[in-house]
Amino acid sequence: MAAIDTRPAAKVKWGLLDLIVVVFALVPVLWIMSLSFKTTATLTDGNFIPRDWTFDNYKLIFQTDQFVRALINSIGIALISTVIAVVLGTMAAYAISRLDFPGKTLLVGVSLLIAMFPQVSLVTPLFNIERNTGLFDTWAGLILPYITFALPLAIYTLSAFFKQIPWDLEKAAKMDGATQGEAFRKVIAPLAAPGVFTTAILVFIFCWNDFLFAISLTSTERSRTVPVALSFFTGASQFEDPTGAISAAAVVITIPIILFVLFFQRRIVAGLTSGAVKG
Amino acid sequence: MADIVLDKVTKKYPDGTTAVHSVDLEIADGEFIILVGPSGCGKSTTLNMIAGLEDITSGELRIGGDRVNDKAPKDRDIAMVFQSYALYPNMSVRENMAFPLKLAKLPKAEIERKVDEAAKVLELTDYLDRKPANLSGGQRQRVAMGRAIVRNPKAFLMDEPLSNLDAKLRVQMRTQVSRLQKQLGTTTVYVTHDQTEAMTLGDRVVVMRAGYVQQVGDPQTLYDNPVNLFVAGFIGSPSMNFLPATVEAGKLRTPVGDLPIGSRLQRMLAAGDVPRQLVLGVRPEHFEDAALIDDAQRAKGFEFTAPVDLVESMGSDKYVFFTIEGGAAAAADLEDLAADAGGVDLPHDAANLVTRMSAESRVKERTTAKVWMNLDKIQLFDPQNGRNVTLREGQAAGVSAG
Numbered sequence: 006m007a008a009i010d011t012r013p014a015a016k017v018k019w020g021l022l023d024l025i026v027v028v029f030a031l032v033p034v035l036w037i038m039s040l041s042f043k044t045t046a047t048l049t050d051g052n053f054i055p056r057d058w059t060f061d062n063y064k065l066i067f068q069t070d071q072f073v074r075a076l077i078n079s080i081g082i083a084l085i086s087t088v089i090a091v092v093l094g095t096m097a098a099y100a101i102s103r104l105d106f107p108g109k110t111l112l113v114g115v116s117l118l119i120a121m122f123p124q125v126s127l128v129t130p131l132f133n134i135e136r137n138t139g140l141f142d143t144w145a146g147l148i149l150p151y152i153t154f155a156l157p158l159a160i161y162t163l164s165a166f167f168k169q170i171p172w173d174l175e176k177a178a179k180m181d182g183a184t185q186g187e188a189f190r191k192v193i194a195p196l197a198a199p200g201v202f203t204t205a206i207l208v209f210i211f212c213w214n215d216f217l218f219a220i221s222l223t224s225t226e227r228s229r230t231v232p233v234a235l236s237f238f239t240g241a242s243q244f245e246d247p248t249g250a251i252s253a254a255a256v257v258i259t260i261p262i263i264l265f266v267l268f269f270q271r272r273i274v275a276g277l278t279s280g281a282v283k284g
Numbered sequence: 285m286a287d288i289v290l291d292k293v294t295k296k297y298p299d300g301t302t303a304v305h306s307v308d309l310e311i312a313d314g315e316f317i318i319l320v321g322p323s324g325c326g327k328s329t330t331l332n333m334i335a336g337l338e339d340i341t342s343g344e345l346r347i348g349g350d351r352v353n354d355k356a357p358k359d360r361d362i363a364m365v366f367q368s369y370a371l372y373p374n375m376s377v378r379e380n381m382a383f384p385l386k387l388a389k390l391p392k393a394e395i396e397r398k399v400d401e402a403a404k405v406l407e408l409t410d411y412l413d414r415k416p417a418n419l420s421g422g423q424r425q426r427v428a429m430g431r432a433i434v435r436n437p438k439a440f441l442m443d444e445p446l447s448n449l450d451a452k453l454r455v456q457m458r459t460q461v462s463r464l465q466k467q468l469g470t471t472t473v474y475v476t477h478d479q480t481e482a483m484t485l486g487d488r489v490v491v492m493r494a495g496y497v498q499q500v501g502d503p504q505t506l507y508d509n510p511v512n513l514f515v516a517g518f519i520g521s522p523s524m525n526f527l528p529a530t531v532e533a534g535k536l537r538t539p540v541g542d543l544p545i546g547s548r549l550q551r552m553l554a555a556g557d558v559p560r561q562l563v564l565g566v567r568p569e570h571f572e573d574a575a576l577i578d579d580a581q582r583a584k585g586f587e588f589t590a591p592v593d594l595v596e597s598m599g600s601d602k603y604v605f606f607t608i609e610g611g612a613a614a615a616a617d618l619e620d621l622a623a624d625a626g627g628v629d630l631p632h633d634a635a636n637l638v639t640r641m642s643a644e645s646r647v648k649e650r651t652t653a654k655v656w657m658n659l660d661k662i663q664l665f666d667p668q669n670g671r672n673v674t675l676r677e678g679q680a681a682g683v684s685a686g
Contacts, residue, residue, distance in 0.1 A: 173370035176337050180441075181384035181431065182358040191383075195374045 034259070041252035048248055062253035072254055074226045075234030080261065082144055082230060083212040086151040090208050093152070094159025095201060099189065101160065102167035103175075113160075120157035128221045135222055142224045150218050155208040162207065166200025167193070202269040209265055213258075231258045286348030286438040287313045288334060288471060293343035295329050295495075303329040305495045306343065314469045316462075318486035320476055321518070322624035326495040327475045328443055334473060335441050336360050348438055358387075363432035367444040369424045371416040371431075377403075378412040381430045388435070402434045405464070422453045429464070439471040446481065458484060479519050483507070491515050493620070513617040513670035516565050516663060522603070522638045523621075526613040529564040529664065536664075538564055539611040539635070540588040543659065548676070558673045563613045563665040568603070570661040571639035573647055574654035585656045590637070592653050597643070604639045604647050606655070611635030615667040 040048065041062050043055045050056070066072045100106065101113060131150060132141070140146035170193060178188035194201075219230045229237075235254050238247040288311040295304040304326040311317050319327040332338040334345060336357035345353055352360050363384070371380050378399055385395040403409045406426045416424055425445060432440055445461070446454045462485050465472050476482055482489045483503040491498040491506065491514070499511045503519075510516035516524050527538050531553060535542040543564075545553075552558045574587050596603040612635050639655060647653045663674045 171368060171370065173366045173368045174372060176335075177364070177366060177370035177372075177431075178383075179337065179357045180335060180362070180364040182387040182435075184356075184358065187387065192372055 037252045037255050041249060041256050043249060045246060045249060048246065062249040063257070065250050066254050066257065071226060071234055071237070072231070075229050075231045076258070078144070078226075078228055079213060079230040079232075079258070082147050082151070082228070083209055085144070086148045086155060086212045087205055087209045089148070090152045090155040090159050091201060091205050094156055094163050094204060094208075095197070097156070098160045098163035098167055099193070102164045103172070116157040116160050119153065120161075124154065124217055128217060131218070132221055141222060142228050144228050146222050147218060147228060147230070150222070151212045151215065155211055158211065159204045159208055162204045163197070163200050166197050166203075170196050206266055206269055210262060213262060286471060287311060287315075288439060288473065289344075289346040290330075290334070291344040291346070293330070293333060293345055294341050295326070295333060295338065296341040303495055304333070307497055309490060309497070309500065311471060311473065314471055316465050316472045316474065316485060316487045318474045318476060318482040318489045319492060320479060320482035320489055321492035321498075322620070323477060324494070325492040327477075327490075327492050330492070331441050331443055331473060331475045334439075335362060335364050361435075361437050362439045362441055363435055363437040364441040364443065365428045365432050365445045367447055369416075369428040369448075371424055371427055373416055376413050376415055377408060377419070377427050377430075380416065380427055381434050384431060384435045398434050399430075402430045405433070405467075406430050421449055422457065425449060425457060429461070433464070433468065437470070439473065440465070442472065442474045444476055445474075447476070447478070454481075461485065480521055483519065489519075491518060493518075509672075509675060510663070511672055511675065513563060513565070513615055513665040513667075513672070514621065516665065516672065517618065517621040518624075520567060522568050522640075524565045524567050524663075525635070525637050525639075526615075526618060526665075527564045527566075527608065527611050527635060527637075528613045529562045531558075531560040531562070536562075536564070539608045540590065540657070541586065543586055543662070549664075549674075552673065558664075559666055559668065561667060562673070563615050563618070563667050565663040565665060566657060566661065568638045568640040570658040571604075571637075571641065572656045572658075573604075573641045573645035574656040575646070576642055576644060577656045582656065584660055585658050587654060587656050589652050589654050592647055592649055592651055593636075595647060595649050599643065601643055602641045602645050602647070604641050604645070604653070604655075606637040606639065606653075608635045608637050611637070613667070615665070615670065617665075617670040 036053070039053055039055055042058050042060070043050075044057045044059045044061065047055065047057045097112075101109060127150075135141040135146045140149070174192055174196070175188050178192045179185070183191065214232065215230070216232045216236075219233045220236070223229045223233060226234075231254065235251055235258075238251050238254065288309075290307050290309040290311075292306045292308060293304065294302065294306050296302045307326075307330060309317075319330060321327050329338060333340050334347075336352070336355060340353050344351055347360060347362070372383065375383065381399045381402060382395050385398060390398075399412070400409070403412055406429060408423065408426055408430060411419060411423060411427075416427065419427065425448070428445065442461075446457050449457060458481060461474075474481075474485060483506075486503060488500060488502055489506055490500045493514050499506060499515045501509075506515060506519045510519065513526075517526065527540065529536050529538045529543075531537075531545070534545060534550075536545050549558065553560070572585075574582075577585070590606040590608060592604055593607050594605040596605075641647065663672055665672055
């Protein structure tokens with residue numbers, strides 16, 4: 006690997022490039038935050054920093070039962086889907102990376118197939134299936150397809166992590182008197198934790214952001230998630246522009262994602278396996 | 285503590301390859317036995333079968349008299365040291381060493397006492413609270429050993445435990461391993477590809493090749509009386525010299541000259557036990573500068589002159605290298621050995637002869653030297669199957685023996 010160029014000119018060049026990337030990524034976020042603090046009158050004045058600060062938009066969305074209910078749905082559905090997908094994914098990925106069982110290639114192939122399948126083509130059949138089975142417009146009706154599509158992602162990410170863990174560690178644990186289960190729980194799982202958390206974040210974001218399934222497979226507040234609820238926003242009255250409220254809601258639903266990432270980021274410690282084997 | 289018996293143990297993989305062919309081995313209680321051979325010879329597979337990490341296809345494995353073929357590793361009560369050390373990176377040194385004891389559900393105080401004791405033996409007391417990532421290679425190796433010894437297992441299995449250390453540390457640890465084993469008196473099976481380690485450590489050495497046991501014996505026996513060409517070439521450093529030899533007109537014709545044939549070999553030749561085309565093997569120390577040989581010894585040997593390539597002075601002796609024209613011995617076994625050694629390709633049909641001479645020798649590079657060769661120490665091999673034809677009741681008899 007080439008040494009990193011540390012001359013001032015190079016530092017300035019890379020600094021500028023980094024700045025452009027950061028600005029490019031953050032401007033829309035900041036813009037929507039700015040909109041959420043503006044009053045209806047100043048909404049379209051084109052100022053980046055609001056001249057007239059107001060918290061009315063936030064007050065408004067939390068007053069409507071519609072948004073609060075959707076937030077609860079979103080959190081519940083995303084968390085349950087994430088937990089189930091990660092638990093199943095961990096077990097499947099462990100099996101794929103460690104064992105040689107009949108149909109392994111088939112399993113990996115099928116899960117890849119699912120990940121590649123255009124979701125939009127599944128919406129109609131799923132809609133019909135769920136209406137006939139009574140799953141339509143329920144939490145389970147969203148959790149099931151989310152798990153289906155999150156599992157391939159989880160399996161792929163996690164099996165990559167498991168493959169990094171030296172197999173010798175497991176053999177050593179077995180020689181030290183551990184059963185297969187103990188070896189997994191006490192030695193492999195703690196080392197795979199960063200991978201599990203990374204996967205959890207990815208799966209959570211996937212479920213949290215989904216709009217397609219959420220709008221097709223729900224019809225009432227019973228199971229409508231935030232991205233869908235946003236699209237149904239009308240403002241306080243029918244004639245009021247809901248831009249401010251939508252912006253406020255958008256800011257609010259970004260917060261759980263940021264918290265989730267910040268909370269787990271500390272656990273994603275790179276190089277946790279260093280020192281296990283001579284490397 | 286227990287003896288380990290391998291009774292016709294065979295390992296066959298599902299794809300049809302056989303890694304270990306019907307190995308019979310009796311390892312006595314407290315014995316230090318070495319499995320040695322080039323990579324892919326089945327030594328690690330054999331060790332893993334003893335450990336229980338690989339299934340035994342056929343045959344029986346007994347530890348302390350009990351058949352353990354179908355027992356899980358944890359029920360065999362044996363400890364293993366891995367080549368990669370396989371320390372648990374999320375645990376401190378203390379936790380690593382306590383892990384097997386914790387799994388055995390020993391009381392806390394006893395775990396503490398045993399870990400401290402093992403740490404003292406291995407000089408790890410100051411590092412008990414460190415993580416493996418913050419240890420040097422040698423320290424990690426000692427932690428791996430510590431994890432094995434805390435349990436007082438029936439046997440230790442070691443899979444090339446020193447091969448990741450640098451040369452100096454390896455020699456140091458070799459002595460420590462040997463001392464530790466003597467002190468604990470635990471049956472130990474040690475796998476290595478390094479013949480020096482095999483010679484210096486083991487009570488007995490098992491030489492393996494392509495899944496077959498070639499010879500089992502104490503290091504000196506293997507060195508002096510190898511049963512075949514492979515063992516002869518594998519054991520010893522620098523390795524044995526091999527030259528082609530043909531029986532012609534009652535003499536043994538070799539690239540260095542015609543050697544006399546003793547009456548024993550004559551009889552075997554007459555009986556058709558020995559082919560006329562042979563491979564001659566002589567160890568480097570069985571040569572000497574002819575100028576330093578007294579008359580009594582001169583009679584037991586054979587003298588020839590050859591151009592000197594290179595002289596390496598070790599202080600205590602001199603290694604003198606010769607190139608012998610028309611001297612490349614051909615046998616399948618030799619090709620295997622060359623492949624294992626990483627094969628320094630010589631010009632075709634010339635052999636490199638390595639000799640060890642006394643430090644007093646005045647042999648110079650790029651001159652011609654007169655060399656004495658001890659006829660009693662010459663071994664002859666059948667190039668077809670590698671068999672040592674000079675062995676008589678397990679003892680090498682030399683070429684001129686009556």
